[in-house]
Amino acid sequence: MTLSKTAATAWSETRFWVNLLAWLSKRHPGHVVVALALVWLAWGSAPTAIAVAGAFMVVARSWMLLRPGSYWRLAGPIVGRYRAQIARLEWVDALASCGLANERPALRVVSRWPRLVLRTRLAGGQTIAGFEQQAEALRSCFGASQIRVEPDGTRDVRISLAFEDVLGEPFAATVPRRVRGASVVIGREWNGSDWALPIGPHTLVAGCSGSGKGAVLWSFVFGLAPAVRDSRIQLHGIDLKGGMEILMGRGLFTTVATSQAEAVALLELLVQWLQRRTRQYAGHVRSHEPTTDDPLHVIVIDELAALTAYSIDRELQRRADVALNILLSQGRAPGFVVFACLQDPRKDVVPARGLFTQMVGLRLKDSSESTMVLGEAAVQAGAHCHRLSVDVPGTGYVVPEAGGPPVKVRAGYASDELIRETATMFATPTTLSVLPVRPEHQRRGRRADRASDNV
Numbered sequence: 122m123t124l125s126k127t128a129a130t131a132w133s134e135t136r137f138w139v140n141l142l143a144w145l146s147k148r149h150p151g152h153v154v155v156a157l158a159l160v161w162l163a164w165g166s167a168p169t170a171i172a173v174a175g176a177f178m179v180v181a182r183s184w185m186l187l188r189p190g191s192y193w194r195l196a197g198p199i200v201g202r203y204r205a206q207i208a209r210l211e212w213v214d215a216l217a218s219c220g221l222a223n224e225r226p227a228l229r230v231v232s233r234w235p236r237l238v239l240r241t242r243l244a245g246g247q248t249i250a251g252f253e254q255q256a257e258a259l260r261s262c263f264g265a266s267q268i269r270v271e272p273d274g275t276r277d278v279r280i281s282l283a284f285e286d287v288l289g290e291p292f293a294a295t296v297p298r299r300v301r302g303a304s305v306v307i308g309r310e311w312n313g314s315d316w317a318l319p320i321g322p323h324t325l326v327a328g329c330s331g332s333g334k335g336a337v338l339w340s341f342v343f344g345l346a347p348a349v350r351d352s353r354i355q356l357h358g359i360d361l362k363g364g365m366e367i368l369m370g371r372g373l374f375t376t377v378a379t380s381q382a383e384a385v386a387l388l389e390l391l392v393q394w395l396q397r398r399t400r401q402y403a404g405h406v407r408s409h410e411p412t413t414d415d416p417l418h419v420i421v422i423d424e425l426a427a428l429t430a431y432s433i434d435r436e437l438q439r440r441a442d443v444a445l446n447i448l449l450s451q452g453r454a455p456g457f458v459v460f461a462c463l464q465d466p467r468k469d470v471v472p473a474r475g476l477f478t479q480m481v482g483l484r485l486k487d488s489s490e491s492t493m494v495l496g497e498a499a500v501q502a503g504a505h506c507h508r509l510s511v512d513v514p515g516t517g518y519v520v521p522e523a524g525g526p527p528v529k530v531r532a533g534y535a536s537d538e539l540i541r542e543t544a545t546m547f548a549t550p551t552t553l554s555v556l557p558v559r560p561e562h563q564r565r566g567r568r569a570d571r572a573s574d575n576v
């Protein structure tokens with residue numbers, strides 16, 4: 122823990138005790154007067170009392186840092202009770218300062234710990250969207266680190282507040298023993314629960330350089346690794362940054378393309394497989410079930426723009442675009458899924474952006490980029506990718522597949538050793554090499570050379 126973090130924690134701890142004292146004085150003034158009177162009477166032994174109190178605080182803090190699990194099991198419910206009381210006291214003022222005041226602002230505390238979950242009834246003229254728009258203001262009123270606003274039935278709104286930032290400290294990526302269900306665990310959500318990413322939809326992970334796209338990519342690949350070893354999933358990697366990222370886990374990939382010409386050959390081969398499978402399935406099967414004979418093909422692309430925008434060879438770029446669009450628009454049902462990472466989400470860089478059905482927004486440059494990736498509603502509801510700090514790589518926002526407000530998430534850290542170990546342990550039994558395509562202009566050049574040699 123850095124010095125600044127320790128100072129921030131100490132400051133928040135002090136604020137907590139001062140607030141608690143203020144609340145107790147408001148709520149139980151008699152008890153506070155008696156306690157102060159006892160302290161005054163015991164003033165003669167003040168040094169002992171101060172030493173005991175100091176020792177108590179040091180022990181409590183060390184316990185919290187060294188054994189957070191057991192500390193919060195004991196302290197959590199007490200802290201939760203206190204926060205619920207503070208929320209009750211501040212509720213009316215908070216609503217008023219956020220422009221959400223109403224005549225009967227009833228409040229129900231649904232749960233106190235580890236999150237404070239509040240429920241209130243919408244007054245006439247109020248909407249869920251109104252609360253969503255004010256989510257950020259409500260969050261700061263309660264001094265929470267995270268907030269989530271969602272409908273609860275038809276007339277109530279549920280506000281969940283988290284005070285500890287569980288995503289603040291990095292944690293290691295995990296490799297499961299088997300793939301369970303149709304999603305893989307990538308990391309943690311804002312409230313400490315698992316962040317599971319559905320496998321089926323085409324996924325676009327957008328984030329500027331150093332935002333931690335690699336962590337999301339490898340956590341996704343790790344989640345699929347057991348099915349890769351069993352041949353129920355085949356991974357195909359495209360890494361036009363010379364293979365620096367994907368070749369680290371080469372053993373997991375059936376094919377890898379590290380040049381534009383290889384990438385086009387690979388994508389066009391996959392389109393052929395897709396079309397063959399679609400013909401086989403026509404009239405019999407409507408959605409693909411992965412088996413060893415008919416595996417799910419997952420195409421993992423490290424920097425999508427290198428394929429669709431930054432190539433000097435226009436013909437190869439056009440062919441890559443066409444093949445990618447076919448995979449994105451027709452691939453889901455016959456079992457071809459694209460997972461791509463990207464630094465610059467502008468439409469002229471990635472024309473096929475709209476064909477991705479699942480977006481992960483990591484740290485981005487400005488609010489317009491956050492809107493491009495997650496949509497206006499998500500940004501209004503608090504998905505501020507452009508405000509994420511550089512100190513928390515791998516952190517971002519996702520919009521749940523089932524709808525609802527955006528969720529703050531963080532991917533587990535994938536070290537080079539873990540990538541290599543996983544690639545060895547779960548290596549695919551099927552590897553293929555792709556022969557790079559030769560663009561038409563090169564072939565024409567060759568033919569012209571041969572013709573001039575013959576003259």
Ligand SMILES: Nc1ncnc2c1ncn2[C@@H]1O[C@H](COP(=O)(O)OP(=O)(O)OP(=O)(O)O)[C@@H](O)[C@H]1O
Pocket residue numbers: 291292328329330331332333334335336464514515516531532533534535
């Ligand atoms: N989840 C994480 N937890 C802790 N550290 C992380 C996490 N993800 C990434 N990092 C660290 O952040 C740095 C940048 O990560 P990474 O290379 O994955 O970013 P990137 O978005 O892929 O960048 P680029 O586009 O430039 O390749 C690395 O030093 C990495 O160790």
